[in-house]
Amino acid sequence: MNLAFLRAHAAERVVSLNLCTDQMLVLLAPEKIAALSPLARDPALSFVAPQAEHLPVVRASAEAVLRLHPDLILAAPYGAQTTLALLQQERVPLLRIALPQDFAGIRQMTRLLASALDVPQRGEALLAAMDAELAALPRPDHALHALVWEPRGLTAGPGTLMDAVLDAAGMSNASDGRNMSLEALLRHPPDLLVVPATPAYPSLATTLLDHPALAALRRLTIPPALTICAGPFSAQAAALLAR
Amino acid sequence: MIRWLALLLAVLAAVSLFIGDATLALPDRLILWQLRLPRTLLGLLVGSGLGLSGAVLQGALRNPLADPGLLGITGTAGLGAVIAFYWGLAAAFPPALAAGGLLGAGVGAAFLLSFAGGAPSGPSLILAGVAVSAIAAALLALALTLAPNPFALAEITFWLMGGLADRPLWQVVLAAPTILLGVAILLSLGRGLDALSLGEDTARSLGVPVTRTLRLAAVGTAFAVGTGAAVAGSIGFIGLVVPHLLRPWFGERPGALLPAAPLAGAALLLAADMLVRLAPLVLPLSAAPPVGVLTALLGAPFLVAIARRGEP
Amino acid sequence: MTGVSHLSAVLGGRTVLHDVSLTVVPGELVALCGPNGAGKSTLLRALAGLLPDTGPPDPRHIAWLPQGARSAWGLTVEQVAALGRIPHRDNATAPVTKALRVCGIEALRTARVDRISGGEARRAMLARVFASEPEVLLLDEPTADLDPAASHAIMRLLRTTADAGRTVVVVLHALDLALRYARRVVVLADGRVTADLPADQALPAAAAAFGLPFGADPTPRLLPPC
Numbered sequence: 001m002n003l004a005f006l007r008a009h010a011a012e013r014v015v016s017l018n019l020c021t022d023q024m025l026v027l028l029a030p031e032k033i034a035a036l037s038p039l040a041r042d043p044a045l046s047f048v049a050p051q052a053e054h055l056p057v058v059r060a061s062a063e064a065v066l067r068l069h070p071d072l073i074l075a076a077p078y079g080a081q082t083t084l085a086l087l088q089q090e091r092v093p094l095l096r097i098a099l100p101q102d103f104a105g106i107r108q109m110t111r112l113l114a115s116a117l118d119v120p121q122r123g124e125a126l127l128a129a130m131d132a133e134l135a136a137l138p139r140p141d142h143a144l145h146a147l148v149w150e151p152r153g154l155t156a157g158p159g160t161l162m163d164a165v166l167d168a169a170g171m172s173n174a175s176d177g178r179n180m181s182l183e184a185l186l187r188h189p190p191d192l193l194v195v196p197a198t199p200a201y202p203s204l205a206t207t208l209l210d211h212p213a214l215a216a217l218r219r220l221t222i223p224p225a226l227t228i229c230a231g232p233f234s235a236q237a238a239a240l241l242a243r
Numbered sequence: 244m245i246r247w248l249a250l251l252l253a254v255l256a257a258v259s260l261f262i263g264d265a266t267l268a269l270p271d272r273l274i275l276w277q278l279r280l281p282r283t284l285l286g287l288l289v290g291s292g293l294g295l296s297g298a299v300l301q302g303a304l305r306n307p308l309a310d311p312g313l314l315g316i317t318g319t320a321g322l323g324a325v326i327a328f329y330w331g332l333a334a335a336f337p338p339a340l341a342a343g344g345l346l347g348a349g350v351g352a353a354f355l356l357s358f359a360g361g362a363p364s365g366p367s368l369i370l371a372g373v374a375v376s377a378i379a380a381a382l383l384a385l386a387l388t389l390a391p392n393p394f395a396l397a398e399i400t401f402w403l404m405g406g407l408a409d410r411p412l413w414q415v416v417l418a419a420p421t422i423l424l425g426v427a428i429l430l431s432l433g434r435g436l437d438a439l440s441l442g443e444d445t446a447r448s449l450g451v452p453v454t455r456t457l458r459l460a461a462v463g464t465a466f467a468v469g470t471g472a473a474v475a476g477s478i479g480f481i482g483l484v485v486p487h488l489l490r491p492w493f494g495e496r497p498g499a500l501l502p503a504a505p506l507a508g509a510a511l512l513l514a515a516d517m518l519v520r521l522a523p524l525v526l527p528l529s530a531a532p533p534v535g536v537l538t539a540l541l542g543a544p545f546l547v548a549i550a551r552r553g554e555p
Numbered sequence: 556m557t558g559v560s561h562l563s564a565v566l567g568g569r570t571v572l573h574d575v576s577l578t579v580v581p582g583e584l585v586a587l588c589g590p591n592g593a594g595k596s597t598l599l600r601a602l603a604g605l606l607p608d609t610g611p612p613d614p615r616h617i618a619w620l621p622q623g624a625r626s627a628w629g630l631t632v633e634q635v636a637a638l639g640r641i642p643h644r645d646n647a648t649a650p651v652t653k654a655l656r657v658c659g660i661e662a663l664r665t666a667r668v669d670r671i672s673g674g675e676a677r678r679a680m681l682a683r684v685f686a687s688e689p690e691v692l693l694l695d696e697p698t699a700d701l702d703p704a705a706s707h708a709i710m711r712l713l714r715t716t717a718d719a720g721r722t723v724v725v726v727l728h729a730l731d732l733a734l735r736y737a738r739r740v741v742v743l744a745d746g747r748v749t750a751d752l753p754a755d756q757a758l759p760a761a762a763a764a765f766g767l768p769f770g771a772d773p774t775p776r777l778l779p780p781c
Contacts, residue, residue, distance in 0.1 A: 153530060179529045182409045183264040183278050187271075201391035202334050204398045212411050213277035305627035438641050440627050441683070448603050449687075450614030450642045495628035495667075 006093065010118040011072035016040075017060045017083070020229035021074035021097050023048045024110070027126060027231065029117045030055070034068045044199055047225045047233050062086035072116070100230040102164035103134070110232060130232040137242045140170045146241070147174040147190035151205030155180050161230045162194075162237075169241035186213055193219040194241065196227065244492050248506045252287075255513045259283040262520050264531060281412040286513040288415070288422045289407070289475050292467035294508015295501065297482025298489070299429045302436035302497030303460040304368055307549055310483035311468045314368070314461075315375030316351045317479070320472035321403060322383045323347020327473075329390035341417045344473020348465035351375050356461055368457065405478035405535025407516050418470040425467025426505055432456055432463070433498030440497060478535045480542025481508050487549060512538075556580055557617070557691050557722060559601050559609060564594070564746075571597045573746045579724055581690070584717035586733035586754070587726045589743035589764050595726045596622060596695050598743065602724060603693050614642030618689035622696045622726075624680040626668050632679040633664040639686030654685035657712065674705040681709065691722040698732060710736040730761055 013034040016022045022040035025033055026048040035058035043049040058064050060080040065073070065087060073094045075084055088094055095116055100106045107127055114123025146166050148156035156162035157177020166173050174190040185193075193214070198206040198221075226237040260279045261267060270279055293311065300309040311317050327333045327343025355371045387396040435456035438446035443453050472478075485507045486500055493499045516534045523531060558578035564571045571594045579585050579602070587595045597606070603619035604612035612619075618639070626635055636651045655661040660678040668676045677697065684692055694713070698706035706729070714736045717723040727733045733740055733754070740757035742750040742764045750760030 181264045181530055183274055186274050186278070187263075199392070202329050202331050203392050203394065204328070204402055205394070208409055210411075211277070211409060212413070213273060216273075434641060434644075437638060440630060441624060441635075441638060441680075442621065442627075444600070444605055444621060445619065445624065447605060448612050448614060448617070448619040449638070450612060494634070495630055496634050497628065 006072070006095070006116045009071070009093075011070075011093070011116075013068065013070045014072045014074060014117065015058065015065055015068055015070040016074040017065070017080055018074065018076040018097075019046060020076060020099060020231070021113075022046065022052070023229055023231055023233075024097070024113050025074060025117075026051050026055070027233075028110075028114055028122050029119050032117060034070050035065070043225070044197075045224055045228055047229070047231070049225070062090075066090060066092075074113075099161070101159055101161050103130075103168065103234070106130070106230050106232065106234060109230070126232040130235045133235040133239060134168055137169060137238060143170055143172040144191045145174045146171040146192040146194055147180070147185070148194045149180065149185065150196060151203075151208065153179040153181050153184075161234065162227060165227075165234060165238045165241065166194075168235070168238035171241065182208060182211060182213065189217055191218065193217050195219060195221055196224045197221045245503050245506070248503055248510065252506050252510045252513075255510050255517070256283055256287060259286065259513050259517055262517050264520060264523070267521070277412065278409070281410055281415045282407050282516070283513065284412075285407045285410055285415045285418075285471075285475060286516050287509045288419055289471040289478060290481060290509035290512030291426055291505035292422045292471050292508070293478065293481035294485035294506075294511065295426055295429050295504040296464040296467045297484075297508070298486045298497070298500045298504035299432055299436065299460050300464060300482065301486050302439060302500070303432070303457055305439060306369060307487065308483065308546070309369070310480070311464050312477065312479045312482065313376070314351075314355060314372030314464070315377075315379055316348050316355070316372075316461075316464055316468055317472045317477040318376045318379030318383070319351030319354075320344045320348040320465075320469040321477050322379050322386065323350070323469075324473035325383060325386055325390075325399065329386070329392055329395055331391075337413070338417055341414070341421070341470040341473050344418075344471075345421055345466065345469040347379075348469025348472065349462075351379065352461040352465040354378075356458060368461075401533060402476045403535075404533045405476035405538070406533030407475055407512075408531065408533070410474055414474050418474045421466050421470045425463050425465070425469075428459055428463035429467060430501055430505075432459060433501045436497035436501075476533070476535060478512065478538055480538045480545070481512055483549075484542055484545055485511060487545070515541075557602060559598070562598075562601055562606075562609065564597050564601065564606055564608070566597065571746050572601070575601075575743075575746070575748055577602070577741060577748065577751075579691075579722050581720050581722050582717060583739055584714055584723045584725070584737045585739045585741060586737035587724060587741050587743060588728075588730060588733050588757075588761055589749075590766075592745075593743040593764070594746040595743050599693050599695050599724065599726050602691075614687070616689055617691040617693065618684040618687050619693045620680060620684050620695060620697060622699065625676070629667045629669045631665050631667055632660055632671070632675075632682070635668055635679045636660075636664075636682035636686045639683040639688075642687055650688050651682075651686045654682040657685055658682040659708070674701045677701060677705075678709070681712075685716075689721070691724070692716065693724050695726045696728065697725065698727070698729060706732060730758075730765075734758060734761070 012032055014025060014032045015034045016025045016036050019037060019039040022036040033055055035056045036052055038057045040046045040052035041049055060083045062083045070092060073087060073092055075096050077096050077098050097109060100109050110123050110127055114120045148162045155175035157175045163173050195209055222240060260283055263270060296311045301307055323343040323346045324340055327339045332339040354375050387399055435451045438449045438451040446453050485504050489500050489503050489507055493503055515537045519531045519534050519537050522528055560576045562572055562575045575598060589595055600606055601609045603617060604610050636654050640647055655664055658678045658681045660682055663671055663675055668679050698709055710732050713723050737754045740752060740754050741748060742760050744764040749764055
């Protein structure tokens with residue numbers, strides 16, 4: 001998909017089929033939204049949930065999307081393959097956005113999207129705010145050894161988005177990317193345990209976080225809305241950590 | 244012989260405290276108390292309950308394929324625990340999880356006996372058990388799709404396979420009294436099971452209260468297995484395998500197997516759990532698999548072998 | 556004294572016994588004879604206290620051996636016999652050993668019942684009955700599927716037991732054994748007692764129950780009468 005083509009045919013009715021592109025679309029060009037994905041309204045997962053409440057949503061079915069007569073579709077590199085294949089057959093312009101893994105990637109993605117949507121100044125404004133926030137973060141003398149620990153022992157290793165967020169907050173990442181069991185965690189406890197906020201409903205995946213053995217560890221809960229997708233708001237995740 | 248078994252169990256329990264996640268080393272106090280000890284204790288309790296209930300059920304039903312899983316009791320226990328968990332009962336009141344498992348097992352045992360009629364006989368109990376298992380599995384799937392948690396169905400698979408990992412000590416302590424009560428009930432049935440070897444009418448003519456014996460076997464199994472299943476999921480095949488492993492040493496008299504069965508069940512489960520803990524050292528696994536995977540992998544061929552040999 | 560009085564029994568919708576009364580006393584060997592479906596096994600179960608209206612069983616004094624008795628597990632002969640001590644709640648070995656000897660199965664005490672011959676296994680089951688030292692022995696077809704030598708050996712044993720003061724009631728298809736060893740023959744047909752006579756007078760009634768003409772000897776004589 002050629003950027004020049006996109007800029008020439010400035011899209012006015014944009015459909016986003018993925019939570020991450022939903023959020024970017026709301027931040028950059030809410031007036032051009034034809035529809036978002038339903039997850040955009042979930043406050044547990046979406047940073048733009050309040051705004052999305054009043055915006056149209058659509059399920060990722062080709063028929064439903066086509067009825068909206070979009071002139072641009074935003075999607076992730078994976079997922080909704082059959083729907084997207086059908087949409088491509090109908091010659092609707094499609095832009096696949098890969099998830100950035102660090103702040104440089106966030107800047108690149110924001111600029112790309114802003115350009116495709118023909119709102120480059122808004123993109124720069126968002127990035128300027130993000131950079132200001134990042135610059136304002138304190139750089140402590142000794143870096144806290146932090147571990148991002150998710151259900152099932154998944155950790156955020158080097159090269160991941162959370163790794164970049166930890167770095168921005170002035171912390172060092174205790175993970176090497178491999179899964180860490182409860183016992184492995186206790187054998188080499190980090191200074192700070194960063195865990196996703198538990199959902200309102202009971203979840204097996206998060207019961208482990210209630211284990212008495214973890215009671216002594218310093219822990220910080222971070223809303224998944226700030227970590228699932230990357231965007232200028234990721235700086236807020238770093239700010240949360242730095243506090 | 245039983246002394247050797249007790250000694251083996253003591254050794255296994257001690258070694259179990261040393262084995263961690265792909266390590267074999269003396270742990271520090273926190274890990275020892277919070278992780279190794281609960282895991283070992285849970286293995287002892289759940290294994291005893293499963294092994295003994297298997298021995299009792301095989302004697303009561305005069306069927307070498309009987310097992311608490313077969314009678315649907317671990318299935319209904321799992322259903323009770325899942326309901327208590329996903330509808331927030333366990334979050335509001337922690338003992339609710341174990342209570343859910345016990346209630347579920349109790350309901351399963353009650354249904355079992357009601358399906359089998361007023362005076363349950365061996366064959367009718369087995370058929371009733373198959374029915375209870377099927378109903379429990381269907382209700383479980385329904386409960387999971389209705390649960391408030393949209394990921395319930397996905398995340399339960401691991402738990403259902405049955406594992407001892409990372410359960411807090413308080414859960415183990417909570418499950419212990421009912422498991423021990425179940426074990427005590429089941430141990431009292433030796434005389435009745437021996438008489439049942441000759442058939443239910445002959446047992447009655449020997450003065451054994453057959454209906455009460457069968458009911459106690461079901462109730463004892465519910466206690467011995469219910470709360471354990473709520474904490475550890477459905478660990479299968481221990482109840483099936485233990486009596487068969489013991490018969491060459493202890494003879495085929497059902498009552499003779501009862502004192503050894505809890506020891507053998509505990510030893511078997513602990514040994515299996517230690518193997519899965521060490522598995523990441525030799526296999527390309529990122530974490531220790533749930534112990535239910537190993538018991539199923541070993542137990543299923545065993546089941547086929549027993550079934551092939553035919554009725555005794 | 557053991558017995559039933561005006562007993563009627565319905566099994567599976569079918570009336571199996573019609574108003575049957577029977578009393579047996581110590582020192583008697585009573586044979587219950589009659590065609591298939593006459594209700595002999597049901598009457599024996601009634602005497603054992605196993606029918607709903609006639610319970611409960613009296614395990615310390617009455618021992619019952621069903622037709623085709625077998626063990627679900629590979630118990631040893633000794634273990635099977637020892638089950639006879641269950642009503643007495645003890646592990647006394649003397650009665651068990653004596654029972655094994657009396658039944659002629661002592662040499663096979665450590666053999667598994669599922670690995671010996673049918674006749675030997677039957678004697679192991681019989682030893683269980685004797686091991687509980689009952690006053691009343693109720694046996695359903697103890698000689699079924701056994702060769703003549705084994706059958707006669709068992710009947711001789713039962714006769715001796717009765718002579719020693721026990722009450723023995725045996726359901727028998729084999730009329731020759733019944734007429735030869737029993738003191739008293741009770742003939743059942745269609746759930747009713749058609750005859751209750753001393754053995755030496757019972758042949759005509761027994762033959763009639765089977766629909767055989769009087770005078771027709773149902774089996775050839777192999778041995779002289781006792």
